[in-house]
Amino acid sequence: MLSALVVGLPIILINMLLQSLATMWCIRFYNKRLLDHDSLVAGVLGLFGITSIVMLGNLLQIVAWGSLFLFLGEFNNLHDAIYHSGVNFATLGYGDIVMSEKWKLLGPIEAVNGALMIGLSGASMLAVLQQYVQKK
Template sequence: MLNVLLIGMPIVWGNLLLQTHINVWSIRYYLRKSGQSTRDAQGAWPLFGVITILMFGTMLQIALWGALFWWLDEFPTLETAIYHSGVNFSTLGYGDLVMSAKWRLLGPLEAINGALMISLSGATILALLQQQLRDKFRGTAN
């Protein structure tokens, strides 16, 4: 079990670092692209950009886990490893592909990592939507 943690935790920490930077980049992108305007759809494109950035970041994290699984020789192809990783990261858990007993604890570790990272992306989107609403109501109050 210690081996699993020694192998898996650097990926978790790497994903935490990656997600932190992706969230910050997303917020900076949004702030740069969304000026004050009276048009109702004014914030749609910056928000779309943020969602795209966050989605790309999630896919990158899935690929990182998949690369680890492939490197550990758990799956015959990188594509299969990334598929398995996507099922784990999203907490879907089909169970159609199973890891060996030696590394199977990496699955729940990735699922916990994925749940946290996807939640953080959702929180970022929600915070930006709330900011849009605050800006809109502030603009109409004047």
């Protein structure tokens, strides 16, 4: 159990860094693209851009976990590792692919990490939307 926590912690920290970078990128994008524009098109394109940034950040986090699973030898190819990671990160829990007993605990650890990071992504998008609405 302790080995899973020790191995999972660096990926959690990397994900926190990726999430922070994506959030800051959203703020900068908002300040450059939306802050001074009042049109509907600017609003739609701005929110689309911010959603794209957030999705990219979450996908990079899924790839980070998948890469760890591949490095640990849990999967033979990156596709399966990223699929399993995405299922964990999104807290879907299909259970069609299960890791070995040694690293099985990384699944719930990633799920908790994913739930928090997806929550922060939603909060980032909502903050930008609220700012845009208040400006109107």
